[in-house]
Amino acid sequence: MATAEAATRLVGSDRVLAVLKELAGYADGATLDELTKAVGGPKPTIHRALGSLRRAAFAEQGPDGRYRLGDEYLRLAFDFHEARPDHVRVRPALETLAGRFGETTHYAVLDDREVVYRAKVDPPTGAVRLTSTVGGRNPAHATAVGKLLLARELTSLAEVKAWIGRTPLPARTANTLCTAPQLHRELDKVREQGYAVDDEENEPGINCLALPVHALSSAAPSGGVSVSALAYRTPLRVLVGRVAEVREALGPLGEPR
Structure with a gap:
C-alpha cells in the first residue's frame, strides 16, 4: 500500500494510477474511506480520482457503495495478456x-x-x-x-x-x-x-x-x-x-x- 508521505507527492494522473493500483488489491471492493487510508491524501481528492476511473469504466461502484475494478479495465488487461x-x-x-x-x-x-x-x-x-x-x-x-x-x-x-x-x-x-x-x-x-x-x-x-x-x-x-x-x-x-x-x-x- 502507498504511504501517506508518498501520496502527498502524487498529482493528476499519478494519483489516479495510485488509486487504480490500490483498488486492484480488493477483490471484494473497497470503500472510499479504505482507499483514502491506504493511498493517503484528502478524501475529496481520492473521490475525484475514483470519478476519473469510473468515467473510463476502469472502476465501478456497486449498490453497497464499494468500489471495484471495472469490466473495461479487466477486458483490456485480459486482451493484452492473451495477445x-x-x-x-x-x-x-x-x-x-x-x-x-x-x-x-x-x-x-x-x-x-x-x-x-x-x-x-x-x-x-x-x-x-x-x-x-x-x-x-x-x-x-x-x-x-x-x-x-x-x-x-x-x-x-x-x-x-x-x-x-x-x-x-x-x-x-x-x-x-x-x-x-x-x-x-x-x-x-x-x-x-x-x-x-x-x-x-x-x-x-x-x-x-x-x-x-x-x-x-x-x-x-x-x-x-x-x-x-x-x-x-x-x-x-x-x-x-x-x-x-x-x-x-x-x-x-x-x-x-
Whole structure:
C-alpha cells in the first residue's frame, strides 16, 4: 500500500494510477474511506480520482457503495495478456510438463530485480496447487527463473555488485543467496549447466527447476519455464534428474533462434 508521505507527492494522473493500483488489491471492493487510508491524501481528492476511473469504466461502484475494478479495465488487461505471443506459444509446453510432473509450471520474464509470471499451469488433478498468480512477482535472485535470466546479463562479479547496488537483497529463506560472491558463483554454475534451480530459496518447502525459452525472434531468451514442486513430494534431485525431459517438452522453444 502507498504511504501517506508518498501520496502527498502524487498529482493528476499519478494519483489516479495510485488509486487504480490500490483498488486492484480488493477483490471484494473497497470503500472510499479504505482507499483514502491506504493511498493517503484528502478524501475529496481520492473521490475525484475514483470519478476519473469510473468515467473510463476502469472502476465501478456497486449498490453497497464499494468500489471495484471495472469490466473495461479487466477486458483490456485480459486482451493484452492473451495477445502476448510468448504466453500463447509457451502454454502447451507448460501443460505437458504439469501433467508429467504433477506439479505447477510457470513461464516468467525478468524485470530488473524481479521476475514476473506471465503464465501458470497447475497439475491436472490430485496435487496441492501453489498460490502464485499470473502477473505476480518474486525477487529474481531467489528464484530459479530469475537466476537463469540474470546469468546471461551478469557475467562478472563486478556486474553482480553493480546490479545489487546499495539495496541489500532480501533473504526470503535461510537458503537465499544474498551476497554478491554467492550470487556470482551461482550464476557461473547456471551458465555452465544451462539450467537453474531454486533450493527452497524463495519459499520454504518449494523447490524449482528452470530452463530458458526462446519464444521471440531474438537469440536471447525471452523468459524461462519452471517446474515448481513441493520439496517433500518431488525433491530437487528428482527435478534435476529430469532436465532432459523438460528440454524435450520445450522442443524448438528451448533452442536459440
